[in-house]
Amino acid sequence: MATVSRVVNNNPNVKPQTRKKVFEAIERLGYRPNAVARGLASKKTTTVGVVIPDISNSIFAEIARGIEDIANMYHYNIILCNADKRKEKEIRVINTLLEKQVDGLLFMGGTVTEEHIQAFQTSAVPIVLCATRDEKGTYPSVDIDHETAAFDAVNTLIRHGHREIAMISGTLQDPANGYARFHGYKKALEAAGIEYQEDLVRIGNYRYESGVEAMKYFLGLKKKPTAIFAATDEMAIGAIHSIQDEGLKVPDDFSIISVDNIRMASMVRPLLTTVAQPMYDLGAVAMRLLTKLMKKETVENPRVILPHETILRLSVNHVNK
């Protein structure tokens, strides 16, 4: 038994000849190692748990691909759980993942509440947050700086001469895509000495349709904005179509910018100018960080902020006087 274990695990203390015999027997018998028994004995499962809001959302799908690629590279498998940003579902899957003895946990979700922290604390294995953070900053995380990304987006509008800038925001309850991006918008206005006007911001739900709706509202205003900052590409594309459906043009009549850079941003007319968030890398870096933690390597900076980048395409123009 021990010898078989050694050859299967590539332990060098086996004579080449007997190693060969073992391999032959493995082949002949169709033996397949049982990872569950192995996991029980070794206390390692080479699988990590991934809790994700919604795999059918292209942003998270892209992140997930980054996660899986790196996991695969280090010979881990991933157990994927959709939790729809619902707290009690998140807590539930964290617990079942921990029961399954995952070697590590990668968490993407909505707000990280006190209850999340409590669940995390029962874990004997490392946890890293991806595309979220706990405000206390006690857990390793990989994210972008949403506020600055939003600031940069609004700022490129300002640099193009716009001063009547509306925003299609997400819910302010959401700390990352919602509040932080909204706050970046406000700060950019402030830095440029532009007064914040409440009726120039509408709250959407990140999706296309809500972008369409929000834009309809702006189109109905007596004093219309000249540019729109949308918190997500999807809402921005909704806004573009809303404008086009009225016979108006982007960017001639309205400039549009957003943040995300989903694939679709370069599959619309006009091509969408947006602040790119490196989705694949968010996943890849988070997973890489987790592998280090699982190997108990010490990591210099466990809270990484990935850079964003403004991608100038065709939906932003200089304002027409």
Next chain:
Amino acid sequence: MATVSRVVNNNPNVKPQTRKKVFEAIERLGYRPNAVARGLASKKTTTVGVVIPDISNSIFAEIARGIEDIANMYHYNIILCNADKRKEKEIRVINTLLEKQVDGLLFMGGTVTEEHIQAFQTSAVPIVLCATRDEKGTYPSVDIDHETAAFDAVNTLIRHGHREIAMISGTLQDPANGYARFHGYKKALEAAGIEYQEDLVRIGNYRYESGVEAMKYFLGLKKKPTAIFAATDEMAIGAIHSIQDEGLKVPDDFSIISVDNIRMASMVRPLLTTVAQPMYDLGAVAMRLLTKLMKKETVENPRVILPHETILRLSVNHVNK
């Protein structure tokens, strides 16, 4: 130990009072059942393996969501593996999934070759094919009828008076999205007495850019088609933009139809007319089928074909004479 096992597993043979005591001890000790040990003893892991071509592809992401929802409903977890339709990677992940003692396997991939079959045959647990089939028909599967879907698409073009119908196809090596859809196109032409013309079909790679390219080619023809059938929505959208970039209009100058009905199809102008394939349901039904197989329930028809549906939107018009 046995009693604890009984209360944890809801076995009725425990006095309510001792059940209570056990729960208290569990609470007090922070005991969490070890699913690995449980799996070893019970020979069940309540996890299923899912091999998928690419989770960042929105079609598969949508299918995966269907899979996970139903899995979750039946208290299974899923291990997700991207295999990029590459045979040796597919075989490899099948084997590691089987080593991990998954209770069932859900396979989505490219062609199901003889080697796949051999790998499948070493499995002690049920396997269902999703969005693929083995031509022998020996394994349970859930799919749509790609050929008829394509036939229907081309036929709605024909019913709108078109007779010069080009196709942007996928590779003919791919049995489902490629060959079957191409074959449906040919059959529809044939049924309408339209001669098949080789220079009216271009091979793409399913992606947006290849749709753009293919359309450029058609635009350069002396005798241009009046309508285009694209094998996928993405290529169709590429074609639309290719047309619009030349200052031409859809559907006035060209009618466009495709098959898939990805979310993006209703996020472009004009809204894309397409034959919808029920992606979420493909995953959900496949997983439901797998749960039945895992429970050793007998299933009436293990090879299910889900219906497709032509969704008339705005990219198809009657031909201009």
Next chain:
DNA sequence: GAGCTACATCGTAAATGGTTACCGTCAAAT
């Protein structure tokens, strides 16, 4: 009231399929 049966409840121990510490053996080198 004694004895018996049936049943509910609970504990014991084997089994699950590996890993690994430890020890023994053997051959080669000193």
Next chain:
DNA sequence: ATTTGACGGTAACCATTTACGATGTAGCTC
């Protein structure tokens, strides 16, 4: 002959499930 290192085998261990047996109690019969 002794030491050393390579190699291989034994058995404990991992945390459960589960078959089986033990125990106790209630109800019944006579």
